[in-house]
Amino acid sequence: MLNKLFKYEIKATARIFIPLYITLIIFSIINKIFNTLPVVYGININKLTGYIRLFIYFGLIVGILVITFVVQIQRFYKSLLCDEGYLMFTLPVKPWQHILSKLFTSMIWIVISLLSTVLSFLIIMPNEGFWELMEVIPQGISEVLRIFGSGTFLVAFESIIVFILCMATGTLMIYAAIALGHLVKKHKLLASFGMYLGLNTGAQSIMIIFMIVAGSFYLKDFSNLSIYTQMQTILLSSLAYFSIIAVGLFILTKYILDNKLNLE
Amino acid sequence: MTSLLTCRNLTKSFGAKKAIDNISLDIGRGKIVGLLGPNGSGKTTFIKLCNNLLTPTHGELLIGGHRPGVETKKIVSYLPERTYLNDWMKVSQIIDFFKDFYEDFNTEKAYDMLKRFNIDPTDKLKTMSKGTKEKVQLILVMSREAELYLLDEPIGGVDPAARDFILETIISNYNENASIIISTHLISDIEKVLDEVVFIKDGQIVLSKTVDEIRDESGKSVDALFREVFKC
Numbered sequence: 001m002l003n004k005l006f007k008y009e010i011k012a013t014a015r016i017f018i019p020l021y022i023t024l025i026i027f028s029i030i031n032k033i034f035n036t037l038p039v040v041y042g043i044n045i046n047k048l049t050g051y052i053r054l055f056i057y058f059g060l061i062v063g064i065l066v067i068t069f070v071v072q073i074q075r076f077y078k079s080l081l082c083d084e085g086y087l088m089f090t091l092p093v094k095p096w097q098h099i100l101s102k103l104f105t106s107m108i109w110i111v112i113s114l115l116s117t118v119l120s121f122l123i124i125m126p127n128e129g130f131w132e133l134m135e136v137i138p139q140g141i142s143e144v145l146r147i148f149g150s151g152t153f154l155v156a157f158e159s160i161i162v163f164i165l166c167m168a169t170g171t172l173m174i175y176a177a178i179a180l181g182h183l184v185k186k187h188k189l190l191a192s193f194g195m196y197l198g199l200n201t202g203a204q205s206i207m208i209i210f211m212i213v214a215g216s217f218y219l220k221d222f223s224n225l226s227i228y229t230q231m232q233t234i235l236l237s238s239l240a241y242f243s244i245i246a247v248g249l250f251i252l253t254k255y256i257l258d259n260k261l262n263l264e
Numbered sequence: 265m266t267s268l269l270t271c272r273n274l275t276k277s278f279g280a281k282k283a284i285d286n287i288s289l290d291i292g293r294g295k296i297v298g299l300l301g302p303n304g305s306g307k308t309t310f311i312k313l314c315n316n317l318l319t320p321t322h323g324e325l326l327i328g329g330h331r332p333g334v335e336t337k338k339i340v341s342y343l344p345e346r347t348y349l350n351d352w353m354k355v356s357q358i359i360d361f362f363k364d365f366y367e368d369f370n371t372e373k374a375y376d377m378l379k380r381f382n383i384d385p386t387d388k389l390k391t392m393s394k395g396t397k398e399k400v401q402l403i404l405v406m407s408r409e410a411e412l413y414l415l416d417e418p419i420g421g422v423d424p425a426a427r428d429f430i431l432e433t434i435i436s437n438y439n440e441n442a443s444i445i446i447s448t449h450l451i452s453d454i455e456k457v458l459d460e461v462v463f464i465k466d467g468q469i470v471l472s473k474t475v476d477e478i479r480d481e482s483g484k485s486v487d488a489l490f491r492e493v494f495k496c
Contacts, residue, residue, distance in 0.1 A: 004364050015352060079350070086348035090315050091365045092337040185279075263317040 001093045005101035012079070013071060017109055020067065021116045024060050028120040031057060035124070057124070061117055068113045072106045072171060077178050085263050095257035099175060099250065106171050107164070148228050158235040165242035172249035173199050179256040203245050210241060268293050268412055268443050269314065274323035276309055283309040285467035286323070294440040296457055298486070299447040301464035302494050307447040308345055310464070311414050315342050327412060338367070341410035345417045347397045351390040355383060355400060362404050374407035377433065395422050402430060406437040413444040419453060427453050452487045461486055463493055
């Protein structure tokens with residue numbers, strides 16, 4: 001059932017995102033073409049349209065990031081806790097399957113939104129200055145390889161896991177806030193916003209306490225450790241932190257949808 | 265006969281107000297039951313409790329021996345009093361959706377009914393009128409071969425001419441093993457299809473009888489009795 005929910009969630013959101021990505025890529029290509037246009041009859045089309053294109057381009061990128069965020073909220077709130085919830089919650093599936101299907105879908109779109117932004121940069125940017133700048137990348141990689149040696153891939157792998165967990169935590173925090181806000185009788189959306197601030201503050205407090213405790217007891221000699229060990233310590237503790245918060249938020253949201261659901 | 269739906273001392277409060285107040289009820293199989301009561305009497309709340317959309321404050325509710333959950337959702341087909349269709353699918357897509365999630369969904373039946381209602385399966389849900397959406401929902405709900413149909417105001421939004429057709433659709437699409445609970449205040453329209461009635465007022469059951477009993481005992485129609493019981 002989870003894969004069916006996932007399939008429909010992707011379908012429901014793809015119709016919003018795919019056209020956006022296509023627009024961004026097409027616009028990037030148009031931009032690129034304009035950039036290479038020669039001056040004809042003394043008219044420099046490139047310069048003439050430069051600001052407008054820049055404006056539209058950044059508008060598109062900001063738009064995609066904002067829409068990714070808004071859709072995340074809307075797909076949870078509208079399709080589960082508004083009228084559509086009458087359909088979704090009478091399907092023979094468990095609430096946790098709804099949460100997971102929406103979480104996975106949301107994370108996929110976050111990643112694709114980021115990748116499409118990077119891709120559009122790569123389409124527009126490449127001029128000589130850019131490639132000179134890009135030479136830093138192989139240098140950086142060889143530097144990292146020199147420091148971490150055979151541990152590089154482990155560090156890279158762990159970084160990706162931490163990034164994924166961080167995204168999941170952010171999304172689950174939104175879900176938990178909406179679910180908590182739904183328990184309030186009036187002004188549910190405003191309540192959700194307040195709950196989000198509360199949860200965020202809570203999560204940060206836990207992190208600070210964690211850092212103080214860990215720092216004072218175990219890591220007095222942190223600066224004496226090798227960079228590799230320092231990196232591993234940071235990554236593994238982030239991994240533990242995000243896992244705990246994400247699981248906590250998931251359980252909270254699941255509990256509310258299981259036991260406190262009241263569609264009115 | 266084992267009962268299909270059982271509730272014991274079921275109560276649902278919203279703050280201090282009791283929307284459902286200590287209801288106990290048994291509904292058997294093969295029955296069409298009218299859940300009748302004035303506006304705000306608790307009909308919709310009761311149906312939502314059966315669908316796990318609300319959680320009871322007290323008491324027990326069992327459908328086919330299970331508490332509301334995945335097992336009951338497999339056998340309950342629910343028509344809510346509002347439109348729950350999303351705005352991005354075509355009729356054919358929502359039919360696929362139902363087929364995907366409900367094992368008891370009969371696609372052939374759904375397309376057959378669409379044809380009879382003159383609804384084009386390639387139409388988008390977004391562009392439909394409220395009445396057409398209600399018909400689509402009814403078709404989706406009645407195309408399932410469920411054990412219990414919970415229909416909340418199924419004829420409220422459609423014109424009187426379509427009402428008879430809808431009622432006919434409802435009664436011709438269920439089998440003797442299944443029961444239908446219809447909530448409405450348009451009693452005269454549905455009276456002729458009912459086997460049993462439950463009168464509900466302020467969250468409490470005031471009367472629960474078969475239609476034959478009502479006619480034999482009081483010599484009145486359900487509609488007339490309703491007007492008497494709920495006289496303002």
